[in-house]
Amino acid sequence: MTNITRVNFIAFVLLLGGCATVPPPVAAPVPCTPAPPAPTAPTAVTPPPVPAVTPNLQPADWNALPGWNDDQVLAAWDSWLQSCAALKAKPEWQAVCAAAQDSKPATNEAVRDFFQNWFNVYQSLQADGSTGGLMTGYYEPLLHGSRTPSAAYPIPLYKAPADLLTIDLSGVYPELRNLRLRGRLEGNKVVPYLSRADIDGAKTPLAGDELVWVDNAVEAFFLQVQGSGRVQLPDGSMMRVGYADQNGYPYRSIGRVLADRGELRLDQTSMQSIKAWGGKHPDKLPELLEQNPSFVFFKELPNSNGGPLGALGVPITAGRSIAVDTRAIPLGAPVWLATTEPSSNVPMNRLVLAQDTGGAIRGNVRADYFWGFGDAAGKQAGMMKQSGQMWVLLPKTMAVPGTVASR
Numbered sequence: 001m002t003n004i005t006r007v008n009f010i011a012f013v014l015l016l017g018g019c020a021t022v023p024p025p026v027a028a029p030v031p032c033t034p035a036p037p038a039p040t041a042p043t044a045v046t047p048p049p050v051p052a053v054t055p056n057l058q059p060a061d062w063n064a065l066p067g068w069n070d071d072q073v074l075a076a077w078d079s080w081l082q083s084c085a086a087l088k089a090k091p092e093w094q095a096v097c098a099a100a101q102d103s104k105p106a107t108n109e110a111v112r113d114f115f116q117n118w119f120n121v122y123q124s125l126q127a128d129g130s131t132g133g134l135m136t137g138y139y140e141p142l143l144h145g146s147r148t149p150s151a152a153y154p155i156p157l158y159k160a161p162a163d164l165l166t167i168d169l170s171g172v173y174p175e176l177r178n179l180r181l182r183g184r185l186e187g188n189k190v191v192p193y194l195s196r197a198d199i200d201g202a203k204t205p206l207a208g209d210e211l212v213w214v215d216n217a218v219e220a221f222f223l224q225v226q227g228s229g230r231v232q233l234p235d236g237s238m239m240r241v242g243y244a245d246q247n248g249y250p251y252r253s254i255g256r257v258l259a260d261r262g263e264l265r266l267d268q269t270s271m272q273s274i275k276a277w278g279g280k281h282p283d284k285l286p287e288l289l290e291q292n293p294s295f296v297f298f299k300e301l302p303n304s305n306g307g308p309l310g311a312l313g314v315p316i317t318a319g320r321s322i323a324v325d326t327r328a329i330p331l332g333a334p335v336w337l338a339t340t341e342p343s344s345n346v347p348m349n350r351l352v353l354a355q356d357t358g359g360a361i362r363g364n365v366r367a368d369y370f371w372g373f374g375d376a377a378g379k380q381a382g383m384m385k386q387s388g389q390m391w392v393l394l395p396k397t398m399a400v401p402g403t404v405a406s407r
Helices: 003-019 073-087 091-102 108-118 217-226 254-260 271-280 285-289 375-383
Strands: 057-060 119-124 133-140 142-146 155-158 165-167 181-186 189-192 210-214 228-232 238-246 296-301 321-323 334-340 347-356 366-373 385-395
Touching (some): 108 119, 133 217, 210 296, 217 228, 254 271, 254 285, 347 366, 366 375
Parallel strands (some): 142 228
Antiparallel strands (some): 057 119, 119 385, 133 385, 155 210, 238 296
């Protein structure tokens, strides 16, 4: 393949990559369209930049962590052991996880001593060297539904459809290593997968792939944003559902859409305010939801008393787990989070574990804080839109990529 052809091919892939996810980046709301024809003359072609985040870690001192000596870090120990359950087979984590399994700390001081003995601490910086970023919240919602459709339960949650393709070209094009393309076959062509408007349209293209039906379209939409939840069935039993896959389109905030249209003030947009708007404008709701083309598919999970499974493959813990951008922060790593309580200036500094990911969680200093299950957790999660800082704890024996000299 010539350089010109190769560049044009990458440009095409990146156009389809507007429908790409690992998970999907927040991006400008552009529709997925076929690639333009390759130029016939050997002119220089510059492809769009590959979405990427370069880890930017600055060595720090434990004394730099706001509130390090005040947090009830013992409450994070079980969540740390959950991380080790997934990390212990990795060479760089073996020794520290073995030591954790052998440790039985009974006090906050003992937990702090463990981390200070085994870990170095690094502040995560933005590409421009700044330290601040956005901290949001998520939760595990409760929906009401049925395994069979009815007038009371008309809204389907879907399984991952059989015709959904995932394409990984990183083995051939390393510059595409952060992209996983989603598409489907149309004849002998791979085309973008169906958008939310297509899936929710009148033609019901995914008929037969329904997992469960629920009673409320807005609740179903926000379940997709959260990524997991519980559905209470008519007999009172609970069905647990979790993320299975995604259609490949970039996430677009419908709160911002409402703000851009003058329906809500941007600083007042929250899950609660959007639900309230939908209740007042049911005729406008379907069109609003279609403004986010991203669509999440679910799978049924075993019922348990623990939290939902995060991207690390272990149960996440209310108040001690966060979702991160794994291009910047290793999945499973302990993180010191310095932010504020939702809609307030009250400090919230605590030890958390990077155990999940999310489509809108992109950047070196970006976290989604897991509040737990139910309406009270949902209220906190819906209000959380705080600034904050992050420090990553990594084993002393680990070679840390992307470190920068202390300033």
